[in-house]
Amino acid sequence: MITDLVLALTQALVVAAGAPLLVGALRTLKARLVGRRGPRPWQPYADLAKLLRKEAVVSTTTSWVFRVTPYVLVATMLVAAVIVPVVASRTALPFAGIILLMYLFLVGAFFLALAGLDSGSAFGGMGASREVAVAALAEPTVILAVFALALRADTTNLGGIVARFAGEPRLAASPGHLLAFAAFFIVMLAETGRLPVDNPATHLELTMIHEAMVLEYSGRYLALVEWAGAMKLFVFLTLLANLFFPWGVPSLAAPAPILLGLLALVGKLALLTVFLAVLETIVAKLRLFRVPELLAGSFALALLSVTAVFVAP
């Protein structure tokens, strides 16, 4: 019981503290790839600290939904951090399922979209409309990718999947598994608002999806929203790293294995971050109404992965 609690707290801290560093490292890498020096990897910490010193300007057209949303976003991300196998495959909590995890992300999307509408500006409404459209179209791929994983691992429990693949590496080497990884990677791009679905650094409101809903936030609310966004990216990349390549994830919750698990995670995240940075530098942002084609492609990949299990177990 106590070890479970400590493990949960450790994971929450790792995600909460590590997320800004991940986003910062990604920005620095992208800058270096285009020949700039770029910000330092720990710049987001400075940004968050500065935001916490600023006052919050709240629009008079908004309601309690606007002010509650940042806290809901952070809360769902913290719970997600606790149930994802970050440093250990043993998740102490009896609700560590992958479907629940995907729906926790939807809770955040629901409230953020409402907050976007709450401001009463065209930007917020546009961002909300596009965000829920992308989230809705990504759902079938998510569930099929989950299905593909659960079929091979015989469980939807996150810790169980990691333990199963770590124990039988040949399951993870099958082409169906890699197809599921590709499908899930594209979903990650859509859900966390990265290129080619959405450009997180754009200033043109007509090209925004996620940023448009956040335009009205300031001060501590903005800090919480940005932090939650960073945690979402961290959790998604951790999922990709630990679910699909589960080596180095310990099953014991003792200090030494957890430290090793942390190191392994850092290594895998570094690789994924480099890959993501290169991808974002190479591709251009898709036109909004080409995004469903990309998501349909990822759905096809997930479907292939599932049929691979049925046809050739």
Place this chain on the structure above:
Amino acid sequence: MTEPIPRDAEVERLGERLAVEIRRAFRRSLAIRQVDAGSCNACELEIAGLTGPHYDLERFGLHFVASPRHADCLLVTGPVTRNMAEPLRLTWEATPHPKLVIAVGDCARDGGIFRGSYAVVGGVADVVPVDAVIPGCPPTPVAILAGILDVIGQRR
């Protein structure tokens, strides 16, 4: 590839509104919202050069933002034309405290070559409180960058 910043910068600091707390708040991270209050766009071109590999303002912790709600500093160019006076003031109102206003260019300082025209209000200081002015027509990107860094206390 990036150019080093010269030791001295031409920047006029107006008044003593730059309290120590403000400098401490923005020394490592400054979000800049650029406002074009009727400029001829020469200053904009120079400011746009700051985001490229040659000058790269991001390495100092500065970055441009789209919404004044996210901004700490308003970088205002142009003599404030009559049509842009109210929007500039609304932008300043929309920015959360603590905030800075830096006027870039001779037009922003006092109207520049358009001073006295029926279509302009005068410098930025006639519409919103200004904390610093970077003179020039237009000021070079280096000058703008050095000026901003000086204002937030990064260059000592």
Place this chain on the structure above:
Amino acid sequence: MAASLFILAAVGAALAATVGIAGVLGTGGRLSIPWLVPLGGLELSLDPLGGLFLALVGAAAIPASIYAIGYAGGERRGVLAYLGFVSAMSVVPLAANLMTFVIAWELMSLASYFLVLHDRDRTESVDAAWVYAVMSQIGLACLLAGMLVLATATGSTTFADWSSAAPDLPPGTRVLPLVLLGLGFASKAGVIPLHVWLPRAHPAAPSHVSALMSGVMIKLGIYGLARVSLDWLAPTPAWWGAALLLVGAVSAVVGILYAVVERDLKRLLAFSSIENVGIILIGLGAGLVFAAVGLGGLAVLAIAAALYHAVNHAAFKSLLFLGAGAVVHATGTRNMNALGGLVRRMPWTAACFVFGAAAIAALPPLNGFVSEWLIFQALLQNVRMARLELNLAFTVGLAALALTSGLTLACFVKAAGITFLAVPRSEEAARAHEAPVSMRAAMVLLAAACVGLGVGPTLVLPALARVVGPLVGSELPALGDGLTVRISGEFAALSPLALAAALAIALLAPLGALWLVGAQRRTRWAPTWACGRILQTARMEYTATAFSNPFKRVFDFFYRPAPRLDIEFHPESRFFVERIEYASPTRSLVEEWLYRPALATLSGLAAHARRLQSGSANTYLAYILAALVLLLVIA
């Protein structure tokens, strides 16, 4: 006067709910009055399945009746029809023979017909009532035909006799009544393509009636399907379950696709009911497939999950309809493009509606999430069957369920956000007033039910499994302990109570963290940032139509919008525009491809048949002679 009748209805409903729950927990009972009704007499019997739906009727009617005190308590018209409606719906799950069932069913349809016709002055209501009447008669015809076939085959009109005789009937004779009864019950449930009455009738009826129609009446269609598949004609073959699953998948996706582009609030809710019926059918179909291939434990799980969703849907859809009714009551309009900003004028209604929207969007830890999770888990178990065609059907079901889940989120962000948030888009919305206490109390009651059903699956699911288990003829699967629901051992686990607790703690964490680091707490109120635009009006907000634009574009092969652009130019110069009108109505595929051709054929046939009515007495005498000769020859 009317208010006291509604209170009477609420008390009666509570009684019905108690009897129903007693039935679920195992109490049986029979009541037989042979002389009351011809051809068999009145026979009522209480069994767990009937008890569940009786409890549903009663439990949903309580808040609806309380709400009606404030909503319709002042007028006398419609009260008796309402009482008749609720009473008829209570008898349907208890009916034990053909006549009782049919009479109760017809009474239910008739009473709701009068309730839909409540607003007689509007052509839309009259049209809605007409379509509703025709569709319910078509459904009744199918039901009667199927029941009569079964009665002739088994030689009795009592349901108990049907269940005991069914396994002995040859499979060939079982198919016809199965399909007929399936069609009849499906049309009442609002399954595509027999759904055309639903989006017309539910918005036209007063809101407490809409809540009952969506929450309970269409569930009686589900009750019928369950009764046919699990009781009268059990065991059903695998293709029947697979057909239900696929029809459910289509219904779910089509239903929510229409809901997403709606701008009429109550029509949106009606289409969403079609979607949820589809989800319930997905679960029911999956369970019947499992039962057909011999996986009894999984069958119980799937069907119990479907019934759970039926109960949950009654809870949150009623809540949403009551909220919509409060909005209509306050502003007089259902058009979302004319609403907005109601969160300040109607805070309680807004909070309840957002709550209901979160529940229907299946957000944890509310009830919608629990039942959808269970249906997902049941579908994922298809790997235990090694038949490729069934596996593929289940995969289709999974993908459809996921898509509808995402689209529901979008749809209800629109419904809650556009209706209640930001700035009012019209005068009526700006003048709205909060709903009276009775209406608010009803909504809060339903919201509490949503929470209860969400954190209590460890109580509800075993009860539902006990309802289904004896029907499937299987022992109950292990469903976990007191706090956690477990599926198939270690396959999946869910503990909503622990989840709710974790979320509550996690909500406090950022508050605590901000306080610890001494974050700036000052808040300044200012107008929305509008890019420095000097004039900011409600016209600059997003509208419901704009919100659904991405979906209209992505799915345009389905909606087939027919855009119309009318521009009025200034008479003196084409460079100046006086008025632009742009309309892009979606076209209903089902109505264009199924109903219009069917109705056209019918009209054509009727036109031909009219030639028989020549108006000449001599021709008619000749007809009589010919008929007489024919009868003599045959007999």
